[in-house]
Amino acid sequence: MAKKKKRSQLYLTVGAAIFVVAGLAAAFWPRPTMVDMGKVTRGELIVTIDEEGRTRVRDAYVVSTPIAGRLQRVEVEPGDPVERGKTVVAHMLPTNPAALDVRTREQALAAVTAAEAALRVARADLNAALANRDGADSELARARQLAERGVTSGAALDRAQQAARVAAANVDTADAAIAMRQAEVANARAQLIGFDDKGLAAAVEAAGLHQIPLYAPANGRILRIMQQSETTLPAGTPIMEIGNVGNDLEVIVELLSTDAVQVSAGDRAIIDDWGRPNTLMGKVERVDPFGISKFSALGVEEQRVTAVIRFTGPPEAHQGLGHGFRVETRIVVWEDPDTLIVPSSALFRSGGDWAVFRVEGGTARLLTITLGRNNGTEAQVLDGLVEGDQVVLFPSSGLTDGMHVAQRKVE
Numbered sequence: 001m002a003k004k005k006k007r008s009q010l011y012l013t014v015g016a017a018i019f020v021v022a023g024l025a026a027a028f029w030p031r032p033t034m035v036d037m038g039k040v041t042r043g044e045l046i047v048t049i050d051e052e053g054r055t056r057v058r059d060a061y062v063v064s065t066p067i068a069g070r071l072q073r074v075e076v077e078p079g080d081p082v083e084r085g086k087t088v089v090a091h092m093l094p095t096n097p098a099a100l101d102v103r104t105r106e107q108a109l110a111a112v113t114a115a116e117a118a119l120r121v122a123r124a125d126l127n128a129a130l131a132n133r134d135g136a137d138s139e140l141a142r143a144r145q146l147a148e149r150g151v152t153s154g155a156a157l158d159r160a161q162q163a164a165r166v167a168a169a170n171v172d173t174a175d176a177a178i179a180m181r182q183a184e185v186a187n188a189r190a191q192l193i194g195f196d197d198k199g200l201a202a203a204v205e206a207a208g209l210h211q212i213p214l215y216a217p218a219n220g221r222i223l224r225i226m227q228q229s230e231t232t233l234p235a236g237t238p239i240m241e242i243g244n245v246g247n248d249l250e251v252i253v254e255l256l257s258t259d260a261v262q263v264s265a266g267d268r269a270i271i272d273d274w275g276r277p278n279t280l281m282g283k284v285e286r287v288d289p290f291g292i293s294k295f296s297a298l299g300v301e302e303q304r305v306t307a308v309i310r311f312t313g314p315p316e317a318h319q320g321l322g323h324g325f326r327v328e329t330r331i332v333v334w335e336d337p338d339t340l341i342v343p344s345s346a347l348f349r350s351g352g353d354w355a356v357f358r359v360e361g362g363t364a365r366l367l368t369i370t371l372g373r374n375n376g377t378e379a380q381v382l383d384g385l386v387e388g389d390q391v392v393l394f395p396s397s398g399l400t401d402g403m404h405v406a407q408r409k410v411e
């Protein structure tokens with residue numbers, strides 16, 4: 001019995017030792033590193049320059065005041081359709097006279113008095129000229145009678161005719177002087193007209209001064225109204241802006257100068273994130289030859305170059321876009337429809353070369369590769385990988401050549 005008992009204790013001790021050793025081995029046995037993996041594929045790769053842009057009407061027309069005057073309240077609203085030369089978008093009236101202070105009014109009254117006195121002098125001069133003309137005509141008649149009888153000489157008749165012509169000319173001069181003095185009186189009286197003059201409305205109506213209509217200069221829609229309330233404006237003041245948002249819309253993009261040198265007229269552009277799910281297509285029409293200095297949101301000074309993109313699709317595709325709307329643009333500067341592609345997140349530098357960890361049978365192998373174009377998300381593989389290879393994405397600094405790896409489960 002004692003031997004059997006000792007033998008049972010031995011078996012239990014050995015079993016417990018084996019269990020402990022197996023547990024320790026399982027706890028400290030090397031486990032594969034969990035990583036994210038991606039595949040090398042073949043397909044289309046494009047390299048784009050991505051920037052935020054805004055839309056604008058290519059040919060926007062600004063309606064301005066043609067003369068200094070009083071703008072009537074603008075009744076049209078932004079978005080209203082207009083037709084060139086037919087739609088009246090605003091009305092104007094001539095400017096009201098300015099208010100007169102006491103000194104100015106007294107000076108104007110004195111000018112009226114002086115003008116009226118000059119008019120009376122001109123009329124007196126006319127009377128004198130008429131009298132001289134009558135006397136000269138009588139002298140001429142007597143000289144002719146005497147010349148016919150042979151009593152006087154021909155020279156005396158000539159002098160009488162000359163005196164009659166001079167007298168008639170003096171009458172015409174006096175008439176012209178009266179007309180000039182009358183105009184001076186009217187001008188002096190006009191200086192007395194003020195905006196509070198009770199006879200102003202009658203004077204305006206008598207002069208035939210009515211509302212001046214302002215017509216739309218182009219077909220399209222009203223984009224915005226800068227001045228809607230009734231007010232007095234000088235000549236050339238902008239009132240509203242008109243443009244055709246349907247057929248004349250384009251996108252303005254301000255590129256970094258280092259990116260602008262890669263863009264050329266005719267490059268394809270992709271426009272998205274504009275408020276609807278469909279993607280719009282465009283083409284670079286122009287890249288300005290000069291840059292402007294601007295500060296970024298972080299306060300960094302940048303050189304920006306303006307590029308113009310025209311929509312290439314039908315106007316119905318971008319229906320809803322208007323003047324000054326925000327869009328996201330991607331200008332294609334390089335593309336290949338069939339090339340070997342590796343995720344950019346798998347790339348890292350190794351001794352000055354590009355490298356990846358290729359997964360071979362659960363083991364990560366360091367591999368140096370040759371790259372072509374890289375758009376930040378995907379890169380073109382020129383040598384070192386083949387289609388279907390698995391690579392480690394976002395490799396950590398602790399991952400080394402020959403380590404066992406396994407695909408991390410996505411929860």
